[in-house]
Amino acid sequence: MPEATPESKAAEDFFDVEFLDRLRALFLKLRKRRQLKKKGMQSTPATGYTREFKDFRHYTKNDDYRAIDWRLYARLDRLFVRLYEEIQEYHIHVLVDTSASMAQPFAEKKTAALKLAVALSYLGLVGQHRVSLYQMADKVGDPLPPMKGQGNVKRVIDFAKRLEFGGTTDLNACFRDFQPSRQRYGIVFVISDLYGQDVDEAQKAIRHATSWPGEVHFIQVFHPWEEKPEIDGEIELIDVETDEHRRLWFTPKDLKKYEARYQQFLSEIDHACKTRQIDYQRWRTDLPFEELFLDLLSRGSALASGN
Amino acid sequence: MTFLNPSLLGLLGLVLIPFVLYFFRRKSKRFSVSTLVFFKTLAREHQESAWLRRMKKFLSLLMTLIILCAAIFALSRLIFSSGTADDVRTVVVLLDRSASMAVEDENGTSRLDAAIAQVKDELLKIPEDVGVALIAYDVRPEILQPRTFKRRELISRLGEVAVRPMSGDSGAALDAANVLAKLETPAAIWHLSDDPAGSFSSDPESESTENAEPEVASADAGVRVDEISVALPNPINVGITAFNVRSVPLEHGQFDAYVQVALNDDAPKDETVIAKLEVIVGSIPSQIRELELKPGQREGLVLKLNGAENQMLRLQLSSEKDALSTDNVVLAPLPDARPIVAAWIRPDPEKEPVDPYLQLALNSIHEDGQLELYAGTPDDWPIEGVDVVIFDRWLPDTWPENLPAIVLNPPRNVGPIVAQQLPNGIPHDEIRVGNEEHPLLFRVASNRIALTQTAVFSVAGSMEPIWLAGQEPVLAAGEVKGQRIVMMGFTPGQSERLPLLASFPILMANSLLWAVESSPGLQRQFREYSTGELAEINAPDVTWSRWEDGRLKKSRTKVEGGLMELNQVGIFETIPTDPKTPKQMGSAFLLSANESNVRGAREAGTGAAGAELNQAPEAEPAKRAGWLRGDLTWLFLAIAVIFLIVESYFFHRHAVY
Numbered sequence: 001m002p003e004a005t006p007e008s009k010a011a012e013d014f015f016d017v018e019f020l021d022r023l024r025a026l027f028l029k030l031r032k033r034r035q036l037k038k039k040g041m042q043s044t045p046a047t048g049y050t051r052e053f054k055d056f057r058h059y060t061k062n063d064d065y066r067a068i069d070w071r072l073y074a075r076l077d078r079l080f081v082r083l084y085e086e087i088q089e090y091h092i093h094v095l096v097d098t099s100a101s102m103a104q105p106f107a108e109k110k111t112a113a114l115k116l117a118v119a120l121s122y123l124g125l126v127g128q129h130r131v132s133l134y135q136m137a138d139k140v141g142d143p144l145p146p147m148k149g150q151g152n153v154k155r156v157i158d159f160a161k162r163l164e165f166g167g168t169t170d171l172n173a174c175f176r177d178f179q180p181s182r183q184r185y186g187i188v189f190v191i192s193d194l195y196g197q198d199v200d201e202a203q204k205a206i207r208h209a210t211s212w213p214g215e216v217h218f219i220q221v222f223h224p225w226e227e228k229p230e231i232d233g234e235i236e237l238i239d240v241e242t243d244e245h246r247r248l249w250f251t252p253k254d255l256k257k258y259e260a261r262y263q264q265f266l267s268e269i270d271h272a273c274k275t276r277q278i279d280y281q282r283w284r285t286d287l288p289f290e291e292l293f294l295d296l297l298s299r300g301s302a303l304a305s306g307n
Numbered sequence: 308m309t310f311l312n313p314s315l316l317g318l319l320g321l322v323l324i325p326f327v328l329y330f331f332r333r334k335s336k337r338f339s340v341s342t343l344v345f346f347k348t349l350a351r352e353h354q355e356s357a358w359l360r361r362m363k364k365f366l367s368l369l370m371t372l373i374i375l376c377a378a379i380f381a382l383s384r385l386i387f388s389s390g391t392a393d394d395v396r397t398v399v400v401l402l403d404r405s406a407s408m409a410v411e412d413e414n415g416t417s418r419l420d421a422a423i424a425q426v427k428d429e430l431l432k433i434p435e436d437v438g439v440a441l442i443a444y445d446v447r448p449e450i451l452q453p454r455t456f457k458r459r460e461l462i463s464r465l466g467e468v469a470v471r472p473m474s475g476d477s478g479a480a481l482d483a484a485n486v487l488a489k490l491e492t493p494a495a496i497w498h499l500s501d502d503p504a505g506s507f508s509s510d511p512e513s514e515s516t517e518n519a520e521p522e523v524a525s526a527d528a529g530v531r532v533d534e535i536s537v538a539l540p541n542p543i544n545v546g547i548t549a550f551n552v553r554s555v556p557l558e559h560g561q562f563d564a565y566v567q568v569a570l571n572d573d574a575p576k577d578e579t580v581i582a583k584l585e586v587i588v589g590s591i592p593s594q595i596r597e598l599e600l601k602p603g604q605r606e607g608l609v610l611k612l613n614g615a616e617n618q619m620l621r622l623q624l625s626s627e628k629d630a631l632s633t634d635n636v637v638l639a640p641l642p643d644a645r646p647i648v649a650a651w652i653r654p655d656p657e658k659e660p661v662d663p664y665l666q667l668a669l670n671s672i673h674e675d676g677q678l679e680l681y682a683g684t685p686d687d688w689p690i691e692g693v694d695v696v697i698f699d700r701w702l703p704d705t706w707p708e709n710l711p712a713i714v715l716n717p718p719r720n721v722g723p724i725v726a727q728q729l730p731n732g733i734p735h736d737e738i739r740v741g742n743e744e745h746p747l748l749f750r751v752a753s754n755r756i757a758l759t760q761t762a763v764f765s766v767a768g769s770m771e772p773i774w775l776a777g778q779e780p781v782l783a784a785g786e787v788k789g790q791r792i793v794m795m796g797f798t799p800g801q802s803e804r805l806p807l808l809a810s811f812p813i814l815m816a817n818s819l820l821w822a823v824e825s826s827p828g829l830q831r832q833f834r835e836y837s838t839g840e841l842a843e844i845n846a847p848d849v850t851w852s853r854w855e856d857g858r859l860k861k862s863r864t865k866v867e868g869g870l871m872e873l874n875q876v877g878i879f880e881t882i883p884t885d886p887k888t889p890k891q892m893g894s895a896f897l898l899s900a901n902e903s904n905v906r907g908a909r910e911a912g913t914g915a916a917g918a919e920l921n922q923a924p925e926a927e928p929a930k931r932a933g934w935l936r937g938d939l940t941w942l943f944l945a946i947a948v949i950f951l952i953v954e955s956y957f958f959h960r961h962a963v964y
Contacts, residue, residue, distance in 0.1 A: 101341035109341075195342035226341060234335040239343045246343055247335065247360075254349055261345050 019115070020153075023122050026290055055083045090187050090214070091132065091146065092124035093180050096163065097192030097221075098135040103165035104240040106223035108285035113191045113221050114160045116283065119293055120189050121156040125149060129187075133159055136174040136192070137167040168241045171196045175208035186214030191283075194220050199265060203272035210276050217279040219296065220269065224286050227262055229255070311384035311434050318379045325371040329364070363958065370954040374947050381943035386432050395531070396491040397438045397454060399484045400426050400461070403500035404468055405445045405475030406838075406902040410501065410542055410630040421537045422499035423465050429497065430458055440487045441465065444480035445473035446839030454490055472633045472876050473839035474899035475500070485530055492529030501538040502906035538908040544571045545582040545600060545626040546634030546903030550896060551835075552612070552620060554642050562612040562641050566622060569900065570600035573907030578602075582626040586610055588641070589618040616643035619878075621854060634903045636854045638877055639835065639894040647823050650690040651682045653699035664799035665699065665715070668812035678819065694823045700728070711791040711822035713815075716762040716798060723787040724794070726764035732801050733760040735776035745773050746824075747784055747793065747817045751810045758802035764794050782814075784821065793818040834893045836873050842893055844871045846881035853877030 059068055059079035067081040094117045103110040117133060124131040125147060133144040133156060144159045171194065180186045188209070194202035209216045232255070237246045248254070266282060273280035281296050310316060340346070408419040416424075430439065441452035441464050452464040477500065488494035549567035570580050579599050586594040593613070598606050612620065622637040629635065651669060653661060672678040683690060688703050690696070695711040702714070706722025717726035740753045753774065760781050766772045769787060772780035781796040799806045836842055844866045851862045853875055863882075864871070873879070873895040881891040897903075 104341070105339040106341070193341060195344065197344070199344045199348065223341075229338075229340075231336070231338060236335045236337045237343060237346055238337060238339045240339050240341060242343075244343055246346055248346065248349070257349055258345055261348055265345065 019118075020122075022290070023119055026119070026293060027123060027126055053082060053084060056080045057083060089148075090124070090127075090129040091181060092120065092129050093132050093134065093143075093178075093186060093188045094120050095134045095136050095140065095174075095178065095188065095190045095192070096160075097137070097169065097190075097194075098141070098163050098165045098167075099137040099169040099192075099195075100166045100241045101169060101193055101195050102221070106225065106285065109193060109221045109223055110165055112283060112285045112289070114163070115289060116191050116219060116221075116293070117189075118156055118160050121147075122153055123297075124187075125152050125156070131156065132180075134178070135163050136178070138170040138173065140174050140178045169196055171201055171205035172208070175205045178208075178212070180212055180214075182213045186212065188212050188214065188216045189219060190217065191219045191221060193222050193226075194218070194269060199261075200268065202265075203268050206269070206272045206276065206278065209278055215279065217281065217296065217299075218269070218273055219281050219283050220266070221283040221285065224284055227284070228259055231255070310380075311386060311432070313383060313434065313436075315379065315383040318382065319376070321379070322372055322375055325368055325375065329368045367954060367958050370950050370958075374950045374954070377943040377947040377950065381940045381947065384940050385943065386939060395433075395437060395493050395495045397440070397488050397494035398433060399440045399442060399454075399488045399494065399496045400465075401448075401477070401480055401484045401496055401498045402426070402441065402443045402465075402468055403445075403475050403477065403498075403502075404443045404470055406470065406472045406633045406897055406899065407475070407501050407544075407631060407905050408537075409470040409472075409633060410539060410544070410905055412539055417470065418501045418537045418539075419468065419470050422535070423468065425535060425537065426465060426497065426499060427462060430461065438491060440484075441468075442480055442484050442487065443468050444477060444483075445471045445475055447476065448480035448483040450483065450487070454487060471839075471874055472897050473874070474837070474897070474902050475502075481532070488530040494530045496530060496532045497535055498532055499535045499537060501536065502901075536908055538573075538906050539630070540908045541573060541575050542571065542630040542905045542907055543574045543578070543580055543626070543628045544630040544634075544903060544905040545569070545580060545624060546571075546631060546897075547622060547624055547637050548605065548634070548898060548900045548903050549607070550622065550637045550639070550898060552639060552642060554616075560613055560615060562614060562620075564610040564612055564620070564622075566608045566610060566637075567605055568598055568600070568608065568624060569605040569903055570602055571904045571906070572603040573905070574602040576602055580626055580628075582624055584608070585623040585625070586612070587621040587623065588612060588614040589620075612641070614641045616641055619859075623854075630905050631903065633876060634897045634899070636876065637896055637898075638852070638854050638859075639896075640878065640892070646677050646679045647695060647819050648679045648693045649681070649695045649697060649819060650687075650693040651680055651697045651699060652685060652688055652690075652701055652703075653682070653697075654701055655684045655686075659700065662699070662798055662800040664806040664811065665815075667806075668799075668815045669697075671812050672816050672819065677816070695819055708788065708790055713793040713795070713818050713822060715795045717764060717794065717796075718762075723768070723770075723790075723792065724764065725767070726762050726794070726796070728762045729760060732798065733776070734758070734803070735760060735781075738781065739775040741772040741775055741780070741783075745771070745784065746821045747773055747782070747814060749813075749817050751814050751817065752808070753810070755804065755808060756810065757804045758797040758799075760796055761798045761801060762796040764796055766794075770794070784818070791822045791824070793822055834891075836893055836895045837899070838873050838876060838895045838897050840873050840895075841870045842873055842879075844869060844881055845888060845891060846883045848882040849879045850882060851875060851877050851879050 056069065056072070057080065059065075059081050063081050067083075069080050069082050072078075072080045096113050096117045101109075102113055121131045121133060128148060130146040130148050131152070132146045135141040144155065147155060169192075171192070175190075180188060190209070196202050196205070206218070209218070231250050232252070233250060235248050235250050237248065238244070239246075270280050272278075279299055281292070281299070283292055402419075402422060404419060408422070409417050411417050412421070433439075435456065435458075438454040438456055439452075439458065439461050440450070440454040441461055442448050442450050451468065452461050455461060477498070481496070481498070484496045484498075488496055546569060547566060548569045550565065552562055552564040555561035555563055564586075566584065568582055568584060570582070574580060579601055582598045582600055584594075584596040584598065585592060586596075594610060596608060596610075598608075600606060614620070617640045620637075620639050620641055624635040649669075653659075669678070669680050673680045681690065681693065685701050685703070689707065693710070695713065696707065697713045697715065698717070699715045700718060702717055702719060702721040702724060704721065706724070708722070714724055714726075716728055717724045718728045720726065734757070736757050738753065738756050738758065740748065742748075743753070756774070758776065758781065760776050760779065763779055764783070766780050766783045766785075768785070770783045770785035770792070772783045774780065774782035776797075779796070780794075782794070784791070784793045786792070797805070799811055805811050834842075847866055849864045849866055849871060851864055853860055853862075854877065864879075866881075871879075873893075876895055876897055878892065878894045883890060
């Protein structure tokens with residue numbers, strides 16, 4: 001049973017060298033897995049301006065004449081333009097729930113959320129994608145300006161370190177107000193415990209995510225105590241966000257009810273995401289980070305397949 | 308308010324525990340949670356304001372204290388007694404065991420049993436540290452249990468108390484109870500009787516109790532008398548309250564019996580009770596009388612009986628719904644009178660001739676066997692061993708003050724006799740009767756008397772003229788300082804018609820019988836006693852004959868110390884060890900107007916089942932509510948259980964708060 005105020009050790013130095021080494025190793029592992037998976041796959045039909053040759057086609061008006069293959073013209077006396085592989089640049093949006101419930105009473109949730117946000121950003125930066133970091137609580141805060149390139153990893157880490165957790169959660173307002181740019185293909189990661197002021201607030205708020213461009217991933221972070229609390233008898237509960245106090249006489253029967261209700265809550269969110277073709281993953285803080293992260297990326301994320 | 312087990316009051320210290328738990332109670336575990344939304348969906352969730360929670364905690368404490376105190380009070384047996392044992396250190400149980408306590412109700416419970424049950428019930432309500440004593444009384448009180456703290460001993464003694472066929476005298480019993488009660492005051496005397504009011508006038512002759520001062524008023528300071536009535540509401544009792552039998556003078560085998568039958572005062576007022584009196588002489592029914600009695604009525608009967616001396620006479624009274632059987636039977640032998648021993652002192656016959664008619668009359672009585680006559684002259688005086696002396700024309704110089712005397716023609720003044728002889732005599736053709744009802748004139752025909760007065764005498768004082776000749780008394784009788792004297796101022800021999808009539812011998816016999824009537828041991832060797840008296844017995848064993856269950860039963864009783872308490876109704880006869888010692892016989896009757904006058908309950912509903920404690924007026928405490936009295940253990944247990952349920956329902960049904 002956790003302490004009455006289970007303030008877990010909040011490791012502020014979780015973005016240390018060791019973590020970054022693990023992140024690189026994870027990235028390599030991910031690329032190896034992606035290369036293995038890539039065999040037999042069709043390349044994307046889109047063409048771009050990379051150096052990777054893809055195909056020829058007849059020259060048409062308004063084509064860039066610099067793309068004409070003169071050698072082929074010399075040989076066939078017909079104009080052909082060379083097509084190159086398209087290199088897509090994604091805009092990765094990482095929304096981190098910074099409400100009080102993410103930091104208290106289980107700091108593991110905060111740690112997991114920040115680690116995940118940094119890992120996703122790192123992956124995006126390494127992949128030469130644009131990365132934007134947001135904090136959200138009762139509203140979506142000012143984002144870290146879009147970054148690109150591996151050199152911005154430190155900025156991301158610094159930003160993550162500066163994030164302050166507190167306040168209440170208003171999922172509906174946050175998801176409604178969050179409107180990512182449509183200029184680039186977007187990948188949105190929402191890292192939150194999805195606890196609102198009401199039990200069904202999350203599943204109602206999720207509908208706003210359907211208007212977001214690109215793919216959306218909801219990653220629900222929760223502590224195992226929240227799934228199965230170890231409480232019994234006379235207790236007083238304090239909501240860390242609202243400071244609301246509740247006094248209960250908690251029996252094993254009530255515990256079973258609670259567990260069932262919590263599982264129902266998770267299932268309802270899962271169902272709400274699936275019906276909207278939104279990826280949803282539960283992130284229990286006691287499970288290994290790498291496994292969950294690889295599992296997240298292997299679920300068909302464009303971030304994982306790109307580059 | 309009294310605690311029967313005050314030692315358990317120490318448990319009240321346990322109330323500190325709820326206080327400690329209240330003020331130093333363990334705080335509830337506090338948990339910070341990310342969200343409360345899931346807990347809010349639980350049915351048992353409560354949210355209350357702080358003041359409501361504080362009030363609930365206080366209420367919970369209060370209820371816990373009430374439960375604890377009620378349980379401790381129940382264990383300590385807190386009682387709100389009806390004044391029986393409030394603040395007393397001694398309780399003296401004064402139990403009436405007289406004959407009337409044998410009255411049974413429709414369930415067959417006697418008043419004594421009801422009283423004992425009542426005492427046992429009340430004993431449970433007094434603390435263990437109160438001393439108790441037991442006195443039972445009938446004619447006299449008997450301390451059955453001195454002051455003790457052991458209830459079992461007292462209850463054991465109570466079980467030994469039985470009704471005795473005696474009258475009850477609560478006066479002496481109350482005195483004895485007062486003595487015991489004063490051993491440690493304040494004290495209470497529980498007087499249990501079927502007639503507590505009657506205890507103020509134990510004398511059967513003084514029946515009126517209305518104006519009697521309550522005896523409890525004279526109880527000593529610190530001693531309270533609680534009257535507990537166990538009377539039935541409207542008992543009916545017919546009983547024999549007086550009886551006497553004597554042989555008819557000059558008639559063999561003839562007896563006169565006087566019987567008084569009474570119906571109690573508290574019988575139903577509109578009801579006339581028919582009583583049947585059976586007279587059985589020697590197991591043969593002789594007479595049956597039916598009497599109609601109204602409440603409080605007494606009926607006297609004179610029964611003419613035929614029988615032989617020493618033959619058993621039994622009077623059996625019966626009536627419907629009769630409450631008491633002890634006073635329905637009288638068993639007595641017909642009297643066996645011995646001859647009267649008389650001395651006839653007259654002048655020397657050689658000097659003065661004897662009146663032949665007087666001699667004839669005395670001889671006739673002598674021949675009848677009722678008189679042993681010793682004739683003598685003044686020289687023989689004084690004579691010992693006689694019952695009566697007849698002074699004929701002579702008086703001694705010193706008057707015999709202890710001997711009944713019949714004085715004929717007194718010649719001078721001696722002692723109470725103031726007289727003078729008339730030598731020539733005065734003839735009278737007729738006489739006047741001064742008192743026709745006087746026993747001397749029993750069966751004497753006074754209207755045909757003509758006599759010659761030969762002496763005049765004074766009838767001053769208590770002497771009563773019975774015959775008057777002219778203005779002078781010629782026959783007078785009376786008692787002077789306890790001595791019965793009959794004076795005759797005429798001579799039969801000189802009278803004309805008197806000698807020829809039977810009236811003169813009858814008059815002489817009546818005079819002899821009347822004169823010796825009060826002489827002890829004269830008429831019979833048989834003595835009549837009231838039950839409860841002590842009889843002097845000159846033998847080690849006594850045989851009792853009593854009428855029980857329709858037949859005569861005999862039993863043998865040892866007598867120690869020469870005194871026997873007559874504790875049963877019947878006839879006793881000694882069994883002397885020495886054949887020369889004469890047998891003693893006696894009869895013990897209840898014959899108590901008080902006992903036969905069975906009292907009813909003074910107030911409605913104070914019968915056997917509803918016997919209640921009636922306080923003496925000056926000791927009556929404030930009345931309490933009817934249900935808030937006695938042992939309230941049940942009440943406190945009920946309070947504890949009810950509050951336990953209420954507290955469980957309100958505070959432990961769901962959440963603690």
